[in-house]
Amino acid sequence: MTEISAKIETIELDYQKAKYSKRLLAFMFDMLCVGIMTSLLFLGTRAIAEKQTIFTDALETRARLQSESHLYVLNDQNNYDLITDFYASNTDYADIIIEYEAALVAFYTSPTFFDQDDPAGGIHLYNEQKIGENAVAGNYFVYADSEHTSIVANPAYSAEKMDAFYQIAIEDIAYAYLNSHPDYSQASRVILVFSTIFILPFSILVSLLVFELLFPLIFSRGRQTLGRKIFHIGLITSDAISPKTGRFLARFALFLFVEIIASVFTFGIPIIFSVSMFFFTKNNQSFPDYMLGIYSVDVELKTIYKSIDEYEASHSGASFNL
Numbered sequence: 001m002t003e004i005s006a007k008i009e010t011i012e013l014d015y016q017k018a019k020y021s022k023r024l025l026a027f028m029f030d031m032l033c034v035g036i037m038t039s040l041l042f043l044g045t046r047a048i049a050e051k052q053t054i055f056t057d058a059l060e061t062r063a064r065l066q067s068e069s070h071l072y073v074l075n076d077q078n079n080y081d082l083i084t085d086f087y088a089s090n091t092d093y094a095d096i097i098i099e100y101e102a103a104l105v106a107f108y109t110s111p112t113f114f115d116q117d118d119p120a121g122g123i124h125l126y127n128e129q130k131i132g133e134n135a136v137a138g139n140y141f142v143y144a145d146s147e148h149t150s151i152v153a154n155p156a157y158s159a160e161k162m163d164a165f166y167q168i169a170i171e172d173i174a175y176a177y178l179n180s181h182p183d184y185s186q187a188s189r190v191i192l193v194f195s196t197i198f199i200l201p202f203s204i205l206v207s208l209l210v211f212e213l214l215f216p217l218i219f220s221r222g223r224q225t226l227g228r229k230i231f232h233i234g235l236i237t238s239d240a241i242s243p244k245t246g247r248f249l250a251r252f253a254l255f256l257f258v259e260i261i262a263s264v265f266t267f268g269i270p271i272i273f274s275v276s277m278f279f280f281t282k283n284n285q286s287f288p289d290y291m292l293g294i295y296s297v298d299v300e301l302k303t304i305y306k307s308i309d310e311y312e313a314s315h316s317g318a319s320f321n322l
Helices: 018-050 053-069 093-108 122-130 159-179 182-218 226-230 245-265 271-282 286-290 307-316
Strands: 073-074 078-080 141-143 152-154 233-237 294-298
Touching: 018 078, 018 093, 018 182, 018 226, 018 233, 053 073, 053 078, 053 159, 053 182, 078 226, 093 159, 122 159, 159 182, 182 226, 182 245, 226 233, 245 286, 271 286, 286 294
Parallel strands: none
Antiparallel strands: 073 078, 141 152, 233 294
16 A cells, blocks of 8 residues: 655745835825825815805805995905905004004994994994903003093004904904804804804715725735825735725724724824834834734835735645645
8 A cells, every 4th residue: 555645835924014214204195195085076076066056155255244244344355354364364453453542432332233322332332342341351451531432442552452352352352253244153063063063064075085996996916006006015915815895994993993993083182093003013003004913014025915816826736724
């Protein structure tokens, strides 16, 4: 009886861990692409939104009330700037505070914003900011006569120091009164919903879906984004093969909902934690990669296989063993 021993060849795949610098460059490139696409989508989506009646009415209402308040000035781009922002770079304080005073008087004497028949409202509210128990701290104004009928700027203060009073009177107090106007607050809410709560998040989400999900699904061997493909970085599992679609989708879900969305509501704690893991864990894994057993490797001189069967088919007669 003749005994024949079969010799089984064991093949080991050895991938080099991707360098910090390459991974960071790949990530920065991807985020640059996301940022560019987000900007384009934001502009395009906003252009569409601006044609919607509810949005255009809100923009017109806000612009009209800003103009009537005299707290805003029309800039060169035909947009309204808060008057303190409009004159922020101007150091001619003597002339500026004249503009501020005129704007505030016009605002508090406007029947659009204050009931002028109310003796405790309107200009009375403004005078209380200048002198008395509710005055802005700093003794910016004094009475000009013993009868306390006339209020003037403190003669001991320079125009530059008086500018500090108007900054507070406009940005903190008058602006709050303007925002309490029902039509203005309603218009601002509509614009906020369209611009910040809908248009911007929508633009960011679509951009992330394209560059962080769609491209890795297309470049499925190693689940490469454009950045990872350019810098020859691929993703593998602990089995040394490319992550299956299900695992990669789970990775993207953790990235989107934990690192991105949850960070918005938790002061960035999840993404800070994930970045810390990237720098300090043994295999330099982010939180999603650590949870799902995914590793970033250098594939400039290597091939990532989609399955063990694919590897064995390309190495006829060889077995696979990690």
